[in-house]
Amino acid sequence: MGETLIKVEGLSKKFCRSLKKSMWYGMQDIGRELIGKRHGADGVLRPDEFWAVKDVSFQIKRGECLGLIGHNGAGKTTLLRILNGLIKPDQGRIEMRGKVGALIALGAGFNPILTGRENIYVNAAVLGMSKQIVDSKIDEIIDFAEIREFINAPVQSYSSGMNVRLGFAVAAILIEPDILFLDEVLAVGDINFAIKCLNTVKSITNKSAVVFVSHNMQQISRFCTRVMVMDHGKVLSNSPNSFEGIDQYFGLIQHEKQVSGTGEAEILNMELMVNNQYVGSTEPTISHGKELGFRIKMRINNNNSGAIMNVNIMDASMSTVVTMPIYNPEGELNRFPAGVLEIVMSTGAVELSSGKYSVMIGVIDSETNEVLARVQGLSPFRIIADRVYWGKLVRNVVPQKVEILAPTL
Amino acid sequence: MSKLRITIYTPDSLLSNPLKMWRGMLRDLVASRELAWRLTVRDISAQYRQTFLGFLWAIMLPLANTLVWIFLSRSGVVNLSNTPLPYPVYVFTGTMLWAILMDALNAPLQMTVASKSMLAKINFPREALVVAGICQVTINALIKIILLVITLLAIGVYPSWSALLFPIGLLSLILVGTVIGLALTPIGLLYADVGKAIPLLMQFIMYITPVVFAMPKEGFSATLFQINPLTPLILTARDWLTGLTPEYLGYFLVVNVVAIVMLFIFWVVFRLGMPILIERMGS
Numbered sequence: 001m002g003e004t005l006i007k008v009e010g011l012s013k014k015f016c017r018s019l020k021k022s023m024w025y026g027m028q029d030i031g032r033e034l035i036g037k038r039h040g041a042d043g044v045l046r047p048d049e050f051w052a053v054k055d056v057s058f059q060i061k062r063g064e065c066l067g068l069i070g071h072n073g074a075g076k077t078t079l080l081r082i083l084n085g086l087i088k089p090d091q092g093r094i095e096m097r098g099k100v101g102a103l104i105a106l107g108a109g110f111n112p113i114l115t116g117r118e119n120i121y122v123n124a125a126v127l128g129m130s131k132q133i134v135d136s137k138i139d140e141i142i143d144f145a146e147i148r149e150f151i152n153a154p155v156q157s158y159s160s161g162m163n164v165r166l167g168f169a170v171a172a173i174l175i176e177p178d179i180l181f182l183d184e185v186l187a188v189g190d191i192n193f194a195i196k197c198l199n200t201v202k203s204i205t206n207k208s209a210v211v212f213v214s215h216n217m218q219q220i221s222r223f224c225t226r227v228m229v230m231d232h233g234k235v236l237s238n239s240p241n242s243f244e245g246i247d248q249y250f251g252l253i254q255h256e257k258q259v260s261g262t263g264e265a266e267i268l269n270m271e272l273m274v275n276n277q278y279v280g281s282t283e284p285t286i287s288h289g290k291e292l293g294f295r296i297k298m299r300i301n302n303n304n305s306g307a308i309m310n311v312n313i314m315d316a317s318m319s320t321v322v323t324m325p326i327y328n329p330e331g332e333l334n335r336f337p338a339g340v341l342e343i344v345m346s347t348g349a350v351e352l353s354s355g356k357y358s359v360m361i362g363v364i365d366s367e368t369n370e371v372l373a374r375v376q377g378l379s380p381f382r383i384i385a386d387r388v389y390w391g392k393l394v395r396n397v398v399p400q401k402v403e404i405l406a407p408t409l
Numbered sequence: 410m411s412k413l414r415i416t417i418y419t420p421d422s423l424l425s426n427p428l429k430m431w432r433g434m435l436r437d438l439v440a441s442r443e444l445a446w447r448l449t450v451r452d453i454s455a456q457y458r459q460t461f462l463g464f465l466w467a468i469m470l471p472l473a474n475t476l477v478w479i480f481l482s483r484s485g486v487v488n489l490s491n492t493p494l495p496y497p498v499y500v501f502t503g504t505m506l507w508a509i510l511m512d513a514l515n516a517p518l519q520m521t522v523a524s525k526s527m528l529a530k531i532n533f534p535r536e537a538l539v540v541a542g543i544c545q546v547t548i549n550a551l552i553k554i555i556l557l558v559i560t561l562l563a564i565g566v567y568p569s570w571s572a573l574l575f576p577i578g579l580l581s582l583i584l585v586g587t588v589i590g591l592a593l594t595p596i597g598l599l600y601a602d603v604g605k606a607i608p609l610l611m612q613f614i615m616y617i618t619p620v621v622f623a624m625p626k627e628g629f630s631a632t633l634f635q636i637n638p639l640t641p642l643i644l645t646a647r648d649w650l651t652g653l654t655p656e657y658l659g660y661f662l663v664v665n666v667v668a669i670v671m672l673f674i675f676w677v678v679f680r681l682g683m684p685i686l687i688e689r690m691g692s
Binding site for chain 2: 005022023025026027029030032033034035036037038039040082083084085086087088089090091092093094095096097098099100102104105108109111113114118121122125126127128130131178
C-alpha cells in the first residue's frame with residue numbers, strides 16, 4: 001500500500017437536458033473562460049441544468065482499486081471523464097500524482113483501411129507512446145491479440161472480436177500507469193481472451209491506483225479494495241468492505257409488486273423469517289447461509305377441487321432462481337381448500353449468491369390449471385456475502401478428502 | 410520513489426495563470442509531434458489507398474474549375490478583362506492556390522469533427538489534430554504544386570528566379586487558411602451551421618479575390634478586391650510562381666504578421682474551449 005495518488009475534493013459537474021440550451025451555454029462558458037472567470041457559474045444551476053456529479057470526494061492510494069457502481073445516469077462515467085481531464089469540473093479539485101492511463105475507448109483512432117500493424121502505431125500514438133516503445137513491443141502486442149496471420153490485412157476485414165482484441169492488446173501492453181481508469185472493458189472477446197484480459201488488468205491494478213466503473217458485481221468484488229456507490233450524482237457510500245457497497249447497490253434495485261391472475265386467490269400478507277425469527281424491516285439484509293422462512297396469509301375464494309401453490313424466489317433481473325412447489329406430508333402436491341389460510345414454511349439454508357431477491361407466489365386451480373393469482377415482487381430481501389460469485393446458487397464446500405499425491409517442483 | 414508528475418484539475422480558467430498555460434501549450438505542442446505525424450500518415454495513406462486515380466485527385470477539383478472557366482471565357486458567356494498571364498495559366502494557378510487555401514481553412518474543423526469520438530474518450534494533446542491537419546494540407550499542396558509546375562512547363566510557362574520565393578507564398582496561404590479555420594473550429598463544433606456555411610461563404614469570397622477574374626481597375630469591385638486580405642496572398646504566390654513582379658508585397662507582409670498574431674490568439678481559444686466543447690459533444 002503506497003502513497004496517495006488520487007485526491008478528489010468536493011467535485012461537482014452540471015449537465016444540461018436541452019440540446020439547444022446546452023449549445024448556447026457552451027458558447028457562454030467559452031466566453032467566461034476567455035475572460036478568465038471560473039468555470040461553473042459559481043454553483044448556480046441555469047434553466048434545464050442538473051447536477052450530474054455533486055460534491056464527490058475520495059482518495060486512492062497506490063495498490064488500491066476503487067469500484068464505482070451505481071445505476072445508469074448515476075454519474076460514474078462523467079466522474080471518470082473529469083478525472084481523465086476530458087471535461088472541466090464545475091466545482092472542486094482533483095490532484096493526481098503520476099502517469100495516468102485509461103482502458104476506456106479501445107482501438108481509438110483505428111482507420112479501417114489501414115492494416116492492423118499500421119493501426120497499432122496510430123493507436124499507440126493516440127495513447128501517447130513513442131514509436132521506439134511500440135517497435136520494441138509490437139511482437140508482444142500481436143501475440144497477445146492472437147492475430148499474427150492477419151496483421152498485414154486491413155482492419156476493415158477483421159471480425160469485431162479481432163478488433164477489440166487488437167485494441168485491448170495495444171492499450172494493455174503499452175500503458176504502464178501509476179493511475180488507471182477502467183470502464184467496463186475488462187472482459188472482451190471470447191472466454192479464453194476474456195480470462196487473459198482479466199489477468200492482465202489484475203497485474204496492472206496491483207501496481208497502481210485504479211478507478212474501475214462496472215455493472216458487473218462479480219468483477220467489482222474480485223478487483224476492488226473499496227467500493228463507492230453513486231446515485232443521481234451523489235456518493236451514497238464509500239466503504240473498504242466491497243460487499244457492503246455491493247449490497248447497497250443491490251438495494252437501489254426496485255422490485256415492483258405486480259398482481260395478475262383471475263383474482264380468485266389473493267395474497268393478504270407475507271412475512272420473512274430468518275432463523276425462525278420474524279423480520280420486521282421492509283427490506284432485510286440476510287447473511288448467506290442463514291435459514292430463511294416465509295409466513296404467507298392468503299384467501300382462496302371459490303374453488304372446488306383445491307388449489308396448488310408454488311413459492312418462487314426471483315433475482316434482480318426478474319428471472320426465477322428457485323421454485324418451491326408446496327407438497328403435503330404424503331408426497332403429493334398439496335391442494336388448498338377455499339378460505340383464508342396461513343402457511344408457514346422454511347426454505348432451509350439460503351444458498352443464493354449476493355444480490356437482491358423477491359418472492360413470487362403462484363396459485364393455480366388443480367383441475368383447470370387456471371392461474372388464480374400470480375403475485376411477484378413480494379417481500380424484497382438482500383443476501384450478503386463477502387464475495388459475489390458467478391453462480392446464482394453458492395454452496396461453500398468442505399471436501400471429504402484433500403491429499404497431496406505428489407509435490408510439484 | 411521517483412518524482413511523480415502532478416496533475417491538477419480545477420474549475421479555474423486557465424487564463425488565470427498565463428505562465429502555466431503557456432508552458433502547457435508548449436509541452437503539448439512538443440508532445441503532439443509524434444501523434445500528429447501518425448495521424449497524417451494514417452489519413453494520407455487512407456485517402457489515396459482506396460482510389461484508382463490516387464494522387465490525381467489532388468488536382469481534380471481545380472482542374473475541373475479551370476476547364477469550366479476557360480469554357481466560359483472562350484464561349485463569351487462571361488466577359489473577362491485582360492489578365493496579366495494567358496487566361497488558362499491565370500485561372501489554373503489561381504484555382505490551384507485557392508484550393509490549397511480552402512484545404513487549409515477546412516482542415517482544423519474537419520479533423521476535430523472526424524475525431525469527435527476520440528476526443529470524447531481519450532485525453533491526448535488536442536493540438537495534434539491541428540498540426541496533423543497542417544501536415545496533410547502541406548503534403549497535398551506539394552502534390553498539387555508539382556502537378557501544377559509540370560503543367561506550366563508543358564504549356565510553355567517557365568519559372569524565373571522568383572519561383573524560389575514561391576514556398577513563402579505557399580506557406581502564407583496555409584498559415585492564413587489555418588488561422589481562419591482554427592478561429593471557426595470552436596463555434597463550428599457546437600453549431601453545425603458553421604460547417605455548412607463555410608463553402609457558401611468562401612464561394613462568394615472567391616469572386617472578390619483574383620482567382621478566376623483579373624483585378625478590376627476601377628469601381629466598387631476594385632475596392633472590394635483591394636481590401637480583401639486574401640487578394641495579396643493569391644496574387645503574390647501566383648506572381649512568384651510565374652515570374653511576374655508582385656504588386657501587393659506590403660499588404661502581403663501585413664496580412665502574414667496579423668495572421669501569426671491571430672494564430673496564437675486562436676490557439677489559446679481552441680485550447681481553452683476544447684474541454685467545454687467536449688462536454689457539449691457528449692460521448
